[in-house]
Amino acid sequence: MTGTRKAVTLSDVAQLAGVSLSIASKALRGGGRMTPATRQRVVDAAATLKFRPNTLAQSFAQGRSLVIGVVVEHSSDLFTMPVVMGVTSTLGNLDLAVLVYDASEGPERRTDVVAKLRARMVDGILVVGDGTKHPVPSITGEVDVPVVYAFCESESARDTSFMPDGFGAGRMVAEHLIGLGRRKIAHITSGNDTSAASRSAGLVAGLADAGLSLALTSPLVGDWSQAWGMTAAREILRRREDVDAVFCGNDQLAVGAQRVFRSEGVRVPEDIAIVGYDNLNRLVESAPLITTVDPELYRLGGTAARYLVESGAEREPGVQHLPCTLIPGWSTQPDGARPAASFADDAP
Amino acid sequence: MTGTRKAVTLSDVAQLAGVSLSIASKALRGGGRMTPATRQRVVDAAATLKFRPNTLAQSFAQGRSLVIGVVVEHSSDLFTMPVVMGVTSTLGNLDLAVLVYDASEGPERRTDVVAKLRARMVDGILVVGDGTKHPVPSITGEVDVPVVYAFCESESARDTSFMPDGFGAGRMVAEHLIGLGRRKIAHITSGNDTSAASRSAGLVAGLADAGLSLALTSPLVGDWSQAWGMTAAREILRRREDVDAVFCGNDQLAVGAQRVFRSEGVRVPEDIAIVGYDNLNRLVESAPLITTVDPELYRLGGTAARYLVESGAEREPGVQHLPCTLIPGWSTQPDGARPAASFADDAP
């Protein structure tokens, strides 16, 4: 910095414009009534002096901190990071800072966090969860600023929560596969995951809309590992029910299933199409990818943040389900580039 | 909130303690001289009233915003996210907020960002890069608060930058492989990446320390794709030079190389050990992983942030290289669990 020269203050502007402090303030904030000429004089003076209002003083005078509190369980979690980054970056664009309290660091109890946030006079609070549907405790009643829940559902039905539309994702996958002419659609997923259950339900609903039901009658339920994807895929082949598509509850399962199919001589997608969920492989693969669904977590964080600051007092209660995006890959596109070298098990 | 009851103020505390405002202030901040009894009275009064100083007033009075500015190129980048999250979460633990300006959103030029940060009176600035060694422009001279560069190197040698120790990582890999008895160590990497070049140099240095040199004389240089890993692996086999280990510049290359080796009947790690870099597969794999190096980006962000706020005026100029962590996996542990089902090409 070229010296710590004294910053230009609103008084300087008022003086140069030949008006009082209060007029200068109103002129710059766009409020108040005054002759256009007066306002213009002030604006010009501010420009001349390159006036930048001292945000600290503004905040203090108005009681608005321009800081949004973010309460997160585990900020380094793979799925949490994009949500929080979406929040942070979106708010930054609105010149709002974020104060992030990670419950996993620092052993302070939730009530301490709330107390800190209140003392800090944050203008709003975002609670970011881990994407499961296990309701998180509502803190809305403990503060008098807006609170929004992102990637989790608040215990209180009166709060506003944002979640990826898992049900819609499942339905979308059903429509995608049916649109490709598939009729015997199986489902591999994991138990013990309520948000995965939404995707399953959506799939079933989408099938029902077309007068279909799940192949093999019920989903193959295991864990989230690639190994389970392989096991389940073998089970599908063993059953010999002419399954022509599989929706896997996540990308790991899809990779596992795909390996088994290909190594068993089943053509993907000609014989069996595959769809995953998460769009995670994109992170580590550079080759064409298995068709998947992107939950758009970064965007979800941004949407929740924008809603928090834009909704005035009238927040709509309930869970808002934000649309996911189908990412078409080679595993459902017969004519698409098949990554023989990259994804295939049979190295050339 | 149970009504918008008036917040308790320092005056209330002073009054209850029977002292003046200034004494109350000093007592609570730990400074100033006074009888222990007086101080205790104030502390007790504060506790009784559950006094929480109004941070906005404190900030205004002291000219400290308790906000740190973060300037980032692309906040949704895979490698940038953990750095920024590490920054954000570490600062949050210190009750510092972050104001993140993402240069990729909003077309404001860098100078506008700096002007905004200055008007906001941030207490310090973190510039977060993309991990390449292409120096970023220094903004240190444009502000009068501390600036630290994380995951990038400032153009100015007088600035403090934090980068993963790629050279050390390469050397560490050399030592790891040599410790396992390997002597003919090849290297697959990508061109056009200056930070990858550090890893290569470190590997060569580590080999030299043991009187060895790179197998095949020079690195196999291509791009970052799994496909190139496969191609390079075939090249290694074709050359027939008894290579017994390969350090791949990233995890993609390692996966590709591993596939080729195994499908060609070369045992990993018995015949050829493999090490990658990035520790990315951890994100999507649940099975045992190929040995890799974790650049510890989340931790790097945290370290840079802590340094920013803890270093007073005396920041040490230059680039600080933070240690990476070797993550041992099955691809270098002969006795380790080999993921036959998960990573292998030969599905059982």
Next chain:
DNA sequence: CTGAAAGCGCTTACAG
């Protein structure tokens, strides 16, 4: 050791 007072820079009723 303690207190009265000025000051941080802006906003906002309230008069004129």
Next chain:
DNA sequence: CTGAAAGCGCTTACAG
């Protein structure tokens, strides 16, 4: 339409 003044709640020289 415009301005003088109080106030936001704390910190910090400066006196006593």
